[in-house]
Structure formats: structure tokens, C-alpha cells
Amino acid sequence: MSQQTAQPSGRPRGGRGTGGWVAGGVVFAAVLMLCSGILGVLEGIAAVAENDVYTRIGSYVFELSLTSWGWIHIVLGALVALTGAGLLKGATWARFAGLLLASLSLLAQFLFLPYAPFWSILVMAIDVFVIWALASSLDDPGSRTTGA
Numbered sequence: 001m002s003q004q005t006a007q008p009s010g011r012p013r014g015g016r017g018t019g020g021w022v023a024g025g026v027v028f029a030a031v032l033m034l035c036s037g038i039l040g041v042l043e044g045i046a047a048v049a050e051n052d053v054y055t056r057i058g059s060y061v062f063e064l065s066l067t068s069w070g071w072i073h074i075v076l077g078a079l080v081a082l083t084g085a086g087l088l089k090g091a092t093w094a095r096f097a098g099l100l101l102a103s104l105s106l107l108a109q110f111l112f113l114p115y116a117p118f119w120s121i122l123v124m125a126i127d128v129f130v131i132w133a134l135a136s137s138l139d140d141p142g143s144r145t146t147g148a
Contacts, residue, residue: 025133026087026095032126033084033098036105040077043119044070054115062111069112076101076108095134102130 046053047070054066064072080101086094106127109120 026137029130029133030084030087033080037077037081040073044073057114098134102127
């Protein structure tokens with residue numbers, strides 16, 4: 001009896017048995033990216049349209065005007081939302097783009113921390129989960145899809 005037939009049919013050959021968790025993590029990461037991207041666009045619009053939404057801070061090393069931060073959040077949020085939609089459709093390119101954009105979002109939220117500390121920490125935690133889920137999915141051959 002070969003080793004291939006000795007293993008249960010639902011378990012990957014690697015022996016780790018994480019295929020379902022990884023696929024579920026990718027879907028959840030895609031939904032989080034979609035929601036986070038939409039909220040990032042709204043956060044950017046609030047910064048561009050009405051500067052009174054965010055508190056004023058003193059001198060800051062990475063100081064940009066709120067209008068500049070607003071446009072950064074609008075562009076980054078739109079790209080994150082589109083990538084999340086691509087992940088939901090099973091596009092292979094979206095996994096790599098998601099890793100890059102979640103990393104950029106993490107960096108942007110860290111730099112935006114003095115303006116909206118609680119929100120930035122929450123989005124940073126979401127970005128860390130998204131990075132973990134997408135990086136885990138790249139290691140699991142059973143979770144790859146044949147998308148565009």
C-alpha cells in the first residue's frame with residue numbers, strides 16, 4: 001500500500017492538514033480588504049473634505065497636510081478594495097498585490113497614527129492578519145486558484 005492511498009482523502013499530502021483553514025483565511029482576508037479599502041476611501045474623503053474631523057497635532061516627523069493624507073488614503077483604499085474583490089473572484093495576481101497593498105496600508109496607518117490612534121491600530125491589526133493569511137496561502141498548493 002503506497003503512502004498516497006494511506007492518507008485520508010480530505011487531507012493534503014504535506015501532512016499539515018491546513019488546506020481548509022488557509023482557504024477560509026484567504027476568503028476572510030478578501031472580505032476584510034474589501035471593507036478596509038472602502039473605509040479607507042471614506043477616511044480619505046473625510047480628511048480631504050473637512051479638516052476638522054481629525055485632531056490637530058504638534059510637530060511630527062512624518063508630517064503631511066491632512067489633504068495629502070486624505071489623497072493617500074483614497075488611492076490606497078481604492079486599490080485595497082479592488083484587490084479584495086479580485087481575491088474573492090479567485091485571481092492569482094490578487095494574492096501578490098494583496099501582500100504588497102496590505103504592507104503599504106500597514107505602513108500608512110502607522111504614519112497616520114497621531115491623527116487617529118484607535119482606528120489606525122485597528123486597521124494595522126487587520127493588515128497583519130491579511131498579510132498572514134495571504135502569505136500562508138502562497139505556501140499551500142491546494143489553495144491556489146487558476147484565475148486571471
